[in-house]
Amino acid sequence: MSARRSELTRQAARLFAEKGYHGTSIGDLAGAMGVQKGSLYAHMASKQDLLYETMREGAQAFHVALDAVPDDVPATEKIRLALRAHLRVVAEQLDVATVFVREWRYLEGERGEEFVAERRRYEERIRALFREGRELGELRTDLDEAIAALLALSAANWAYTWLRPGRDTDELADRFHALLVDGMRGYATPS
Amino acid sequence: MSARRSELTRQAARLFAEKGYHGTSIGDLAGAMGVQKGSLYAHMASKQDLLYETMREGAQAFHVALDAVPDDVPATEKIRLALRAHLRVVAEQLDVATVFVREWRYLEGERGEEFVAERRRYEERIRALFREGRELGELRTDLDEAIAALLALSAANWAYTWLRPGRDTDELADRFHALLVDGMRGYATPS
């Protein structure tokens, strides 16, 4: 992929995140590239393609980050690292993550279904961590893994609205993790 | 407000939630009303007004629901009831809540700032509950109320993506609450 093309993808993610997919015109894109709008079609086939590509980029980033969580640690530790991984992707690729979470629904046809499948797969990977934690006795035996994963994923998916790069993202993830695991009441196990 | 006008507001919330503000045309709205698009301007001044009105409706619903939380109960109980109140608004007015959370940023001019102020006020009310819980000794003394509120609000704000009316919303809210307060590890206080 040419340098010009990847620059276009970057600008598209930025503008889609800022003004929304339907709120961003080809003219806006062209302006950001310093070019007449017709010229963009040398690099892309359609506006939809830019959205699709951003979605793919986001999906890959989240999966790759999750892949880096080691297998041979306790489940609660995996959950902590998974939270870190997710928030780091959001912080480092804020535009892509924003489009991934908020603008995906404007994907047309089977690309929309592809996204849904992709996200379901990611959510299932997260759910498995909580299930493992319960089955291995690290988490309470009456834990509903679906509810637990939903709570964690809610925090993760909402992060794009408030996370700002530059802050200590890892520490934030750890605080979320501590809250989720030990609760707010204060009967945490001494560490 | 005439019956026709409030029907228009309802349809607008529905379509904005389904297809997004910029993805919904006046023609779409007219079609949903069974009317030519020019006819809509007998009931409204502009498309923006419909978005604004939906936002106001959402803001009021959330605040009113929170007002119903009694003063004379423990803070953790207030938090439980606040979660119930929030999720109930989302479930019962899913379209309005969706627009409120996802489409507000297309409000132009000072109406956008008005929304931000409104939401900040709501978030502060939630934060106060966690602060109260810590200061009264119900929650751990080292609790960061900002982080705790952020976690709870993330779950609440993300709910529009998965909550479906008809299920037992109150029970879901209680499960979230139990998870937040007692954690997942399993050292909950016996009830």
Add this chain to the structure above:
DNA sequence: CTCCAAACCGAACGATCGTTAGGGTGAGTA
């Protein structure tokens, strides 16, 4: 010097956008 390929221009396409204006309908009221 020639040639190629990438990149861009400039003009235009048909479609659709949000909005306006003027006239028409039918039910209710005096």
Add this chain to the structure above:
DNA sequence: TACTCACCCTAACGATCGTTCGGTTTGGAG
């Protein structure tokens, strides 16, 4: 019967939308 008022239609407005296309510029390879 005369009048009002809410409601709707039809037609059109200028603007902007995403996209197409033939021609031009540019820099490096042969």
